[in-house]
Each structure stands twice: as C-alpha cells, then as structure tokens.
Amino acid sequence: MLELSNLAVNYGSIIALHDVSLKVEKGAIVTLIGANGAGKSTTLRTVSGLLKARHGNIRYEGEEIGNLPPHRIVERGISQVPEGRMIFANLTVRENLLMGAYLRKDRHKLSAEFDFVFEIFPRLKERSRQVAGTLSGGEQQMLAISRALMSRPRCLMLDEPSLGIAPILTKTIFEKIVEINQSLGITILLVEQNANLALEISHYGYVLETGRILLHDRSSALRANERVKSAYLGGR
Amino acid sequence: MTSTEFFQQLINGLSLGAFYALIALGYTMVYGVLRFINFAHGDVFMIGAFCGYYLSPRLLPHFTGGLTPLGPVAVLILTMLICALLGVTIEKLAYRPLRQRPKLTVLITAIGVSLFLEYGGQFVFGADPKSFPELMPDRAIAGTGALTITTTQLAAFIVTICLLVALTFIVKRTRLGMAMRALSNNPTAAALMGVNIDVVISFTFAQLSIDRSAYGSSPRDQGIRCGCSRRHRKHSGRRRWRNYSRRCGDICRWLGFFNLSRRDRILAFNRDFAFPSSRNFRTCA
Numbered sequence: 001m002l003e004l005s006n007l008a009v010n011y012g013s014i015i016a017l018h019d020v021s022l023k024v025e026k027g028a029i030v031t032l033i034g035a036n037g038a039g040k041s042t043t044l045r046t047v048s049g050l051l052k053a054r055h056g057n058i059r060y061e062g063e064e065i066g067n068l069p070p071h072r073i074v075e076r077g078i079s080q081v082p083e084g085r086m087i088f089a090n091l092t093v094r095e096n097l098l099m100g101a102y103l104r105k106d107r108h109k110l111s112a113e114f115d116f117v118f119e120i121f122p123r124l125k126e127r128s129r130q131v132a133g134t135l136s137g138g139e140q141q142m143l144a145i146s147r148a149l150m151s152r153p154r155c156l157m158l159d160e161p162s163l164g165i166a167p168i169l170t171k172t173i174f175e176k177i178v179e180i181n182q183s184l185g186i187t188i189l190l191v192e193q194n195a196n197l198a199l200e201i202s203h204y205g206y207v208l209e210t211g212r213i214l215l216h217d218r219s220s221a222l223r224a225n226e227r228v229k230s231a232y233l234g235g236r
Numbered sequence: 237m238t239s240t241e242f243f244q245q246l247i248n249g250l251s252l253g254a255f256y257a258l259i260a261l262g263y264t265m266v267y268g269v270l271r272f273i274n275f276a277h278g279d280v281f282m283i284g285a286f287c288g289y290y291l292s293p294r295l296l297p298h299f300t301g302g303l304t305p306l307g308p309v310a311v312l313i314l315t316m317l318i319c320a321l322l323g324v325t326i327e328k329l330a331y332r333p334l335r336q337r338p339k340l341t342v343l344i345t346a347i348g349v350s351l352f353l354e355y356g357g358q359f360v361f362g363a364d365p366k367s368f369p370e371l372m373p374d375r376a377i378a379g380t381g382a383l384t385i386t387t388t389q390l391a392a393f394i395v396t397i398c399l400l401v402a403l404t405f406i407v408k409r410t411r412l413g414m415a416m417r418a419l420s421n422n423p424t425a426a427a428l429m430g431v432n433i434d435v436v437i438s439f440t441f442a443q444l445s446i447d448r449s450a451y452g453s454s455p456r457d458q459g460i461r462c463g464c465s466r467r468h469r470k471h472s473g474r475r476r477w478r479n480y481s482r483r484c485g486d487i488c489r490w491l492g493f494f495n496l497s498r499r500d501r502i503l504a505f506n507r508d509f510a511f512p513s514s515r516n517f518r519t520c521a
Binding site: 107 | 432
C-alpha cells in the first residue's frame with residue numbers, strides 16, 4: 001500500500017535519513033522503532049509532505065506521491081497524527097474535528113463521521129463544546145487521533161501516541177489503535193519509543209538507527225531478537 | 237464641561253475611533269495569522285485612498301446626479317478589489333519566498349515594501365497634498381439638537397461596523413475562517429489537515445487589504461497625501477492632512493508604547509497625542 005524506497009532527507013546540511021526503504025502492507029499495523037534522533041518522525045513527516053526528500057521514492061497505492069504538498073496527500077487518504085498531538089488549542093473539540101474533515105466539501109453530512117469518532121472515544125462527545133486546550137493530555141491525544149480519522153483515511157500514521165500520557169491511558173489508546181485497525185480496516189504506520197508496546201500490537205516492525213533501517217522482521221520475531229531486546233526492550 | 241460638549245466629543249471620538257479600529261484590525265489579523273508586523277500596512281491604505289481619489293471623478297458621473305449612494309459604493313468596491321489584488325501580490329512576491337526564514341527577515345522586507353510603496357507613490361502621484369473628492373454631500377444631520385453629526389461621520393461609522401461584523405462572521409463561522417484560526421494556532425497541524433496554507437494566507441491578505449481600502453476610500457472631509465513633502469509644512473498649521481503610513485506608525489508606536497520607560501512614555505504621549513500640531517514637523521523634518 002505504502003512503499004518507501006531509498007529515501008534520504010536533510011535538514012539543511014544535517015542528514016536525517018540516509019537510506020530508508022520500507023513497505024506497509026494493506027490492513028497491517030507496521031511499527032517503526034528506534035532511539036531519539038533515529039529519524040522516525042522525519043520519515044513520517046516526509047511521507048505526509050511536510051519535508052521534501054533529497055532522493056528516493058514514496059509510492060502509495062502504486063502512485064508516486066513524493067512531490068505532492070501536504071494537502072494533496074491528505075486528499076489521497078493518508079492522515080497523520082503528529083508528534084506532541086498538535087491540536088488546535090483555542091478551537092473547540094468540535095471545531096478541531098471539523099478541521100480534520102477540512103477537505104470534505106459536504107460539511108453538513110458529517111454526522112456519520114462524528115458518530116464514528118464519538119463511538120471510539122465517547123469522552124470527546126461530552127466535551128465537544130469545550131476548548132481543546134483545556135483537555136487533559138490523554139484526551140488531547142484522543143482528539144488528535146479522532147481529528148485524523150475525520151478525513152476517512154485508508155492509511156493512518158501515528159507519531160509517538162504515548163508521549164506525555166499516563167501509562168493507564170497509554171494502554172487504552174493502544175487498544176483503540178488496534179480497534180481502528182481491525183474493525184475499520186485502516187492500515188497503520190506507528191512510530192513509537194515504547195518499543196515493547198508497539199511490537200506487542202503490530203504485525204511487522206522496522207528498527208531505525210541514525211537514519212538507516214537496521215533490521216526488520218515480523219514483530220513477534222523482533223521481540224525475540226537479542227539485539228532488539230538489549231537495545232530497545234530493556235531486556236535482561 | 238457641559239453635557240452637550242461631552243456628547244459631541246463622544247461622537248467625534250467614536251467616528252475617529254471607528255477608523256482606528258479598522259487599521260488595528262488589519263494589523264492584528266496579519267499578526268495573528270502570520271506572527272509578524274506588516275509595516276506595509278499603512279502604505280496599502282495610501283494606495284486605497286489614491287484609488288478612491290482617481291476613481292471617483294471617473295465613476296461618479298455614471299451614476300445619476302453623482303451623489304446617489306450607488307456611486308460611492310461602486311468606488312468602494314472597485315477600490316477594495318484593487319487593494320485586495322495588491323495585498324495578494326505583495327504577499328506572493330515579498331513575503332512568501334521568506335516564509336521559512338526567521339521573522340526578522342520578513343520584518344525588514346516589510347519595511348522595504350513600505351518604502352517602495354511610499355516613494356513609488358510619491359513618484360507616481362506626486363508629493364503634493366490632494367484634497368479628496370466629495371463622495372457624498374457632507375452636511376450635519378438634522379434633528380440631533382445641539383449636537384452635530386455629519387453625514388460623512390455617520391457613513392464612516394456604518395462602513396466600519398459593517399466590515400467588523402462581516403469579518404467576525406468570516407473568521408468565526410466559515411470554513412476558511414476556521415482554517416485561519418487553525419493556521420495561526422499551529423501551521424504544521426493545519427497543513428496536515430489538508431489546509432492549503434498558501435491559499436489561506438493569500439485570502440488573509442486580500443481580506444485585510446479590503447479593510448484598508450475601505451478605510452482609505454471611505455468618505456471624509458480631509459485631504460490625502462503620500463509621504464511627506466516640504467509643501468506639507470506650510471499647510472500643517474491650517475489643515476490636517478491624513479498620512480496613512482504615519483497613522484499606522486502611530487499604532488506601531490502604541491504597541492511599543494508600553495515597553496518604554498515612564499519618562500519616555502510621557503514624552504511620547506505629549507508628542508503624539510497632547511500636542512498633535514507639533515507632530516507634522518517631527519516626521520517631516
């Protein structure tokens with residue numbers, strides 16, 4: 001469904017990605033794990049068009065999307081939940097969700113989408129008139145995910161959904177991610193520092209180190225891999 | 237102070253304040269969405285005023301009697317379109333290439349654009365003050381007792397209120413307005429939602445250029461001019477000329493006013509507000 005080949009990205013003169021190739025199969029949860037600064041977020045930001053690759057290709061459903069601006073990429077059905085949530089703090093919860101459906105021309109027929117995200121995250125329904133900046137961290141993450149779902153994506157990319165959230169809520173959010181994948185058939189590309197959790201829910205994993213793919217395998221195999229265990233899983 | 241005097245000053249203050257509100261609105265809109273102070277703001281006002289100046293003798297005769305409300309409205313709308321186009325062009329040529337640069341770069345560019353328009357204006361329109369053509373008969377409205385309310389005062393006030401209401405509606409209720417608020421909050425996230433940032437920023441510039449031009453071309457009893465001239469000094473004692481860039485400069489100074497020390501603040505206040513007649517010499521010297 002989504003295929004990156006030999007992707008290289010710079011920030012000015014600093015090389016963030018050397019050579020990244022990865023493949024996300026339709027309907028799968030694929031995770032990208034790695035240490036701080038390995039290039040996980042850069043990879044996602046390049047796919048969603050916020051950064052331009054120096055070379056390499058990004059193909060989505062057989063088409064090259066590497067040169068498209070962000071709004072064209074959302075249009076094609078790829079939606080990103082950015083790192084640190086990036087909700088619109090001074091808009092209400094409802095307006096945030098409407099922003100998620102920004103590209104929908106039929107704004108009056110969005111009740112199905114609203115029902116759908118409120119079913120996954122009922123708490124947002126109670127707070128729909130509240131200003132988003134007053135939500136708790138966990139609720140903001142729920143909002144960020146819901147907002148990304150409002151455009152009815154076929155591929156959802158999540159950047160560090162556990163960042164700054166209470167462990168108990170992290171668990172809930174990861175359960176919801178699995179639910180979104182299974183009941184809606186949305187393909188998921190998950191970037192996560194908490195490698196344990198990420199490998200637990202995903203089907204396939206890539207390990208990124210200083211801008212290169214170090215290894216990739218089925219998630220169950222990665223969890224058993226000695227190198228991964230010692231470096232990322234706090235293994236003994 | 238008698239109560240008549242009080243209400244008269246209240247009316248004068250409101251009609252002048254309505255103008256200031258429009259300028260301030262444009263400033264805050266750019267600042268709110270893009271986080272930089274657009275120094276060229278006042279110069280687009282100036283262009284708006286000159287559009288009104290050159291358009292009205294050509295347009296007004298086409299409307300019966302030249303003084304029906306339709307004539308001034310046509311001038312206003314055409315001026316708005318021209319200024320909107322100018323605003324979008326400035327954004328595209330001067331500010332857009334610098335979007336990823338530090339804010340200071342854009343700020344300096346804005347000063348450059350301002351100077352370009354000011355001196356370009358002097359070159360094209362000349363530096364002599366021109367008196368603004370009468371768009372509508374300027375007379376006191378009857379039935380207000382001892383108070384004087386002129387038709388131009390009333391018209392200017394109504395135009396301001398209409399624009400404020402329209403702008404509030406756009407920002408609060410429309411899809412594009414929501415995108416503007418989202419963009420000002422977090423440009424990256426807005427892009428990820430599918431907002432075409434270029435389009436929204438262009439729209440912002442068009443919108444506030446419309447405000448500016450409305451201000452520039454709305455009916456008034458004062459003259460317009462472009463930049464400062466020697467000639468202007470002679471007039472300054474007898475007549476008040478409106479210099480748009482300077483008026484915006486006033487607001488800039490107000491923004492910086494509260495950063496000054498107390499002594500400077502008093503001096504600045506005296507200079508700009510308590511003894512306004514001295515101000516003309518200061519900026520023209």
